[in-house]
Amino acid sequence: MDQKELAFFRDALNQNLDEILQKGQETIEDMTESGETYADPADRATAESDRAFTLRLRDRERKLIKKIQKAIKRIDDGDFGFCVACGDDISIARLKARPVTTLCIACKSRQEEEEQNRGE
Structure with missing residues (x-):
């Protein structure tokens, strides 16, 4: 693989990493800012379900961050x-x-x- 292709993949991986980190930061901000109270238990259940789903997504992305970092290291090491x-x-x-x-x-x-x- 030539240097141009390696640079392409490094840029793509770094961009993906930046997007995941941004989403994570937005999730943290949303969860710390949302001090909402719900009169209807169904609304509260829906909000809790959505929150749990978002946290599962962020957990999957956390695992992907490690894979991205390892891929960037493989580029650095010449193993990519x-x-x-x-x-x-x-x-x-x-x-x-x-x-x-x-x-x-x-x-x-x-x-x-x-x-x-x-x-x-």
């Missing part, structure tokens, strides 16, 4: 774009679709098949 299982190149198309991936299509397919056979 190589499958950790077989060592082959990961296709540019796959990296564009999921830049945090560490497996090529063949190895990921094999992994999913093994998980399915184990019943996971």
Whole structure:
């Protein structure tokens, strides 16, 4: 992979990271500012459900932050774009679709098949 492609992925990963951090900050601000009281228990239940859903999303994004940081480190270390299982190149198309991936299509397919056979 050439330097131009690596720069593209670094920029995309950093932009994704910035967006996730911004959403997290907005969620914190929304939750600290919303001192709403609800007369109707159904409204309160809906608000609590929405809040719980938002927190689950932020938790998933927290996990994605770690993957993004690891991908940026792989760029720095010169390991980005190589499958950790077989060592082959990961296709540019796959990296564009999921830049945090560490497996090529063949190895990921094999992994999913093994998980399915184990019943996971």
